[in-house]
Amino acid sequence: MEKKWFTISVYSENNVGLLNRISGIFLKRHINIESLNVSKSEIDGVSKFTIVVHTTLKWVQNIVGQVEKQIEVIKAFYHTDDETIYQESALFKVASNLLFDERQIQNIIKESNSQIVTVSREFFVLAKSGRRFEIDEMYEQLKPFGIMQFVRSGRISVTKDEMPITALLQEFQH
Amino acid sequence: METVKENRGAATSANTTEKKLKITGAEAIIHCLLHEDVDLLYGYPGGAIMPVYDELYKFQDKLTHILTRHEQGATHAAQGYARVSGRVGVAMATSGPGATNLVTGLADAQIDSTPMVCITGQVPRHLLGSDAFQETDIIGISTPVTKWNYQITRASEIPEIMAKAFYIAKSGRPGPVLIDITKNAQFEEMDFSYEKCTGVRSYMPSTKPDQAALKAAAELINSAKKPYIVWGQGIILGEAEEELKALIEKAGIPAAWTIMGESAIPTDHPLNVGMVGMHGNYGPNVLTNECDLLLAIGMRFDDRVTGRLEDYATQAKVIHFEIDPAEVNKNVKADVAVLGNAKETLAELLPLVDANSHESWHQEFKAKDKIEYDTVIKNDIHPTKEGLTMGEVIEEINIASKSNAVIVTDVGQHQMIACRYAKFAQTKSNITSGGLGTMGFALPAAIGAKMGAMDREVVAIIGDGGYQMTIQELGVIHQHQVPVKIVVLNNDHLGMVRQWQELFFDKRYASTVMVNPDFVKIAEGYHIEAKRVTERKDLKATVQKMMASDKPYFLEVKVEKEDNVFPMIPSGAAVSEIRLK
Numbered sequence: 001m002e003k004k005w006f007t008i009s010v011y012s013e014n015n016v017g018l019l020n021r022i023s024g025i026f027l028k029r030h031i032n033i034e035s036l037n038v039s040k041s042e043i044d045g046v047s048k049f050t051i052v053v054h055t056t057l058k059w060v061q062n063i064v065g066q067v068e069k070q071i072e073v074i075k076a077f078y079h080t081d082d083e084t085i086y087q088e089s090a091l092f093k094v095a096s097n098l099l100f101d102e103r104q105i106q107n108i109i110k111e112s113n114s115q116i117v118t119v120s121r122e123f124f125v126l127a128k129s130g131r132r133f134e135i136d137e138m139y140e141q142l143k144p145f146g147i148m149q150f151v152r153s154g155r156i157s158v159t160k161d162e163m164p165i166t167a168l169l170q171e172f173q174h
Numbered sequence: 175m176e177t178v179k180e181n182r183g184a185a186t187s188a189n190t191t192e193k194k195l196k197i198t199g200a201e202a203i204i205h206c207l208l209h210e211d212v213d214l215l216y217g218y219p220g221g222a223i224m225p226v227y228d229e230l231y232k233f234q235d236k237l238t239h240i241l242t243r244h245e246q247g248a249t250h251a252a253q254g255y256a257r258v259s260g261r262v263g264v265a266m267a268t269s270g271p272g273a274t275n276l277v278t279g280l281a282d283a284q285i286d287s288t289p290m291v292c293i294t295g296q297v298p299r300h301l302l303g304s305d306a307f308q309e310t311d312i313i314g315i316s317t318p319v320t321k322w323n324y325q326i327t328r329a330s331e332i333p334e335i336m337a338k339a340f341y342i343a344k345s346g347r348p349g350p351v352l353i354d355i356t357k358n359a360q361f362e363e364m365d366f367s368y369e370k371c372t373g374v375r376s377y378m379p380s381t382k383p384d385q386a387a388l389k390a391a392a393e394l395i396n397s398a399k400k401p402y403i404v405w406g407q408g409i410i411l412g413e414a415e416e417e418l419k420a421l422i423e424k425a426g427i428p429a430a431w432t433i434m435g436e437s438a439i440p441t442d443h444p445l446n447v448g449m450v451g452m453h454g455n456y457g458p459n460v461l462t463n464e465c466d467l468l469l470a471i472g473m474r475f476d477d478r479v480t481g482r483l484e485d486y487a488t489q490a491k492v493i494h495f496e497i498d499p500a501e502v503n504k505n506v507k508a509d510v511a512v513l514g515n516a517k518e519t520l521a522e523l524l525p526l527v528d529a530n531s532h533e534s535w536h537q538e539f540k541a542k543d544k545i546e547y548d549t550v551i552k553n554d555i556h557p558t559k560e561g562l563t564m565g566e567v568i569e570e571i572n573i574a575s576k577s578n579a580v581i582v583t584d585v586g587q588h589q590m591i592a593c594r595y596a597k598f599a600q601t602k603s604n605i606t607s608g609g610l611g612t613m614g615f616a617l618p619a620a621i622g623a624k625m626g627a628m629d630r631e632v633v634a635i636i637g638d639g640g641y642q643m644t645i646q647e648l649g650v651i652h653q654h655q656v657p658v659k660i661v662v663l664n665n666d667h668l669g670m671v672r673q674w675q676e677l678f679f680d681k682r683y684a685s686t687v688m689v690n691p692d693f694v695k696i697a698e699g700y701h702i703e704a705k706r707v708t709e710r711k712d713l714k715a716t717v718q719k720m721m722a723s724d725k726p727y728f729l730e731v732k733v734e735k736e737d738n739v740f741p742m743i744p745s746g747a748a749v750s751e752i753r754l755k
Contacts, residue, residue, distance in 0.1 A: 012376065013376050016325075017314075017317065017323070017324075020314060020317050024317055024318045027318075028318060061503070062504060065499060065500030065501075065502075065504065068500070069498065069499075069500045071321065071342055071374060071376065071377045072376050072377075073376060074375070074376040
């Protein structure tokens, strides 16, 4: 079976230890988590894990079944890339003198649609949100000038279709 | 909501006039156990759990604590108790090594869906993460082998968490829960009130049977020419024995069992065709690949059951009756999945199925049975060779117990032979470590099984290898005079591994030969009546003497050293490639 990218969305209680329980499910199956993001969700008091894996449909179904089985997980879903709107965020810390000395830097900022978050005497910070390849492209462009620090977030995503959790959660809230 | 006052222990009942609102966390744990109708638990004390043991001392007229000789023994005893009684087994241990010694039992209970609550002490909250004496991250360690676990660090959390623990352990697909309680929470005072847990919002233990799925299932059953049932422990856990029996009798469907489902339907029921799996019966395995409809009920298509998955029942439509949605399509794709408790789903299915007999289909099983009897079974239970076989010992136990005993087995050749040849008239009677294959399970599990069914005869059947993994639990049998019957089938080898070495590793017997101690003397050292049988002429009378005894009894039978268990589906082979020799 062909491997594909899947985004797993997990709606859960916000409890100590749940991250360990969920990551253990991947560990047991020797499946690498490519990216992980934990945040609040559209429902008050409900957390959302967004997990990206590169695996087969059979395994992603198996994993989602096991994740959903965990007591504190309300519901888990998997989606392919074309079923979701997704992006990642990155921060680039670059020496300030480059901003003024290297004309090319200013072009990179403009063309990449990134924002300047802060500028100080020593450094400035660029923020870029978008697809992985856009961030990678910007990284490659800045690299020759020297990147002091770089970080990229896990994928965040929403589905094009309605998440069939809304009705379930509305029940909880009553 | 009940208050603590209604459920005070004897130690404080003298002070009923005193309105004591606050109790310690340690006492609260005892009250939680009493509210959950626990009257027996197994465990081992130590520093971080001492406040709870102090309360156990005060409440000993209501709550019996059995001191096992190792924490692993406590978990297996709790499992044995749970499996015969259908109640939640409880085990307790201290922090650090006490807690880590529970892990094998937790893993066993997890894979075999046994309801169990384990309580561990933990270092005080302010020392968490400091590598304090006997601190270990038991929550982290036990996470993959528990249905749920939780660390209590404040006494006020105790009632709600304990109620949740019992609810989760027992509901839906049962499993083990571990509650870790820091020592400060045991000492702290709190206001106690208890409310049983009836639901957790993120947890749906079972669903109502889907009518469309039931209808689709019934249509497949009614049009099948060669329908075949394989049931598992879901029947026993769901107490669906009568519903299953009604279904197979009405629809005339031959039904086989996985090792965990054994005893749900009496062995001598004409539609009970035997065991599936690696050492299961010939017909049930071969005919899996000839049926046109496979009804899998409360079983999970373990690899020991299916053999090579790509060639498992590919010709058949599959209906999977299952309580755990994660099991559906996990190993075998179901054409129809009926989610829910087997008791409910089978009851609702029954009126939808047509009466049938499938006589010629039954004859196919009978024909295969004859082949297996002539080539394997006859020689196993009525041997003509000199050496004693494991099978003839089981047969003598069947005769002496009139098939009414609870049989507790360990892991290996004796386990397969016992499951193949033991006869059962009652459900919840075959207690074994099926999924995890835990050597050392049987002796402590038999103690728990006896305590969970005092009116029943409990016979532990153990190999010489596994026996020595938990042999120290003879101390419990002696101390509490637990009248279990212990049968060690001694072939001076790790028999199953040796069999594989013979068949698949050119007889290189790497570390499978055992030089054993005098087991009779060891049992006698624990003041347990003990006997050794080395010759066939002594077997029947000794087994009968053992079964007639109302005390603990140890019997060692020296069996043939290099016997093999057949039939056998070699690892990686298809069920239809089962070998008779």
